[in-house]
Amino acid sequence: MAKDKQANSYSVVLFHSTSGALMAEKLLKKEGIAYKIIPVPRNLSSDCGVCLRFSRQDESLVRKALAEKVEFQSICNL
Amino acid sequence: MKKPSAIYLDNAASSWPKPDETWQAMEHFMRSVGANPGRSGHRLSIEAGRILLEARDALAELFGIDDPLRIVFTRNATESLNLVIYGILRPGEHCVTTSMEHNSVMRPLRALEQKGLEVTTVSCSSQGELDPQKIEKAIKKNTRLIVTTHASNIVGTLMPVDEVSEIARSHDIPFCIDAAQTAGAYPIDIEAMNIDLLVFTGHKSLYGPQGTGGLYIREGLEKKLEPLMRGGTGSRSESQEQPNFMPDKYESGTPNTVGIAGLEAGTRFCLEQGIAHIRAKEEGLTHMLIEGLGSIPGVTLYGCGDEKRQVAICSFTVRDLSPSEITMQLDEEFGIMSRPGLHCAPIAHQTIGTSPHGTVRLSAGYFTTDEEIAVAIEAVTKIAARSHNQG
Secondary structure, X not given: OHHHHHHOOEEXXXXXXXXXXXHHHHHHHHHOOXXXXXXXXXXXXXXXXXXXXXXXXXXXXHHHHHOOOOOOOXXXXX | OOOOXXXXXXXXXXXXXXXXXXXXXXXXXXHHHOOOOOOOOOHHHHHHHHHHHHHHHHHHHHHOOOOHHHEEEEOOHXXXXXXXXXHHOOOOOEEEEEOOOOHHHHHHXXXXXXXXXXXXXXXXXXXXXXXXXXHHHHOXXXXXXXXXXXXXXXXXXXXXXXXXXXXXXXXXXXXXXXXXXXXXXXXXXXXXXXXXXXXXXXXXXXXXXXXXXXXXXXOOHHHOOOOOOOOOOXXXXXXXXXXXXXXXXXXXXXXXXXXXXXXXXXXXXXXXXXXXXXXXXXXXXXXXXXXXXXXXXXXXXXXXXXXHHEOXXXXXEEOOEOHHHHHXXXXXHHOEEOEEEOOOOHHHHHHHOOOOOOEEEEEOOOOOOHHHHHHHHHHHHHHHHHHHHHO
16 A cells, blocks of 8 residues: 555656756656656745656656756755 | 848847747747746746746856856856956055956946056967966066956957956956856856856857846855945845845846747757857858958958857958948849948957957857858849949
């Protein structure tokens, strides 16, 4: 039951700018990690930009893909 | 691509024609995307944002830049130079430049001089050549910037930027290169050349449209460099303070996305053709110009006279004829587009000895053919002979 819940949960990675989010998009695409670009949820930040949503179980893959390539603000659970 | 009927030898002002890909990318943006990049999460806004990022990626590849977000878009090289000069220098500080600069460097420096900036203008030779040791000798305790052109917009002479960047690095002074005449036409590698600030324009050898340009800023320098403008960036919207991260710190307001779409296509065209190939072709055209113009009786050719040490720009005068008269005759009788006068670089004309009347400039581009150069040389030969007979 707990495992199923994690499989269906999402996290988002937040960036300083849209350019950063779109750079990260290219990296996730290259690594074959599933993602979706969504507007930044208001409860996480007042930015009017976008962020990348991904399956929470992929968090370590996402961190690895972005490491030292694009600076991100934070990763938050949805 | 349809070749225009005019013989266009004013590529140092704006390159023309452009690759079809340039206007096709612009048409695609205008017809099918159109939205404001980085201002919303909808698909068209994101697509517009991707165009900006792809353009940064292409330029980063061309200049050997690791992080494409270190590239800032501006309207042109002039705006980039103003950003650097006004962003770094303060009254009481000192800047070193050369006597071959364009007014896009000289005018901001002269304006700041009125407010207490010290400026040293290092003299170049009458061929437009710079002795890098003179730069080193000009450095003072309060020197905060060295800014030089990469190649003269009048005679095409290349500056010894490798040596200057070594000198700048050893004194820990930021070095800004004005690559308006070289970006896309001559190899530039940010890391190998130790460049701190690279100014480029989109509408010359990068084959983009007018109204596009940019600036590369080395990591850490953004802490010393104030933005020229402040405003909306689509990021940190809760704050009334300008963001301090790249590239948003320097990119306020809606960008010229349609122009940057064209700039990306033009830059990719350069990458596909290869800078070595573009350079080899332009060296050949420059050789023809030097040999041809240099052997016409009554014509004085300026510059170093060596296609290996310059870009595809040649300046000349004809005895007894004013540059504007020659340009008019070249256009009206021969369909050849040239540029007369001072080329927005009065100090450089003083240096090569052609002030105040200036020269006629012929500048080739990647699309210029050998036949066009031959027609131009023939035309100048006729104009010079006619003037001699009349005289």
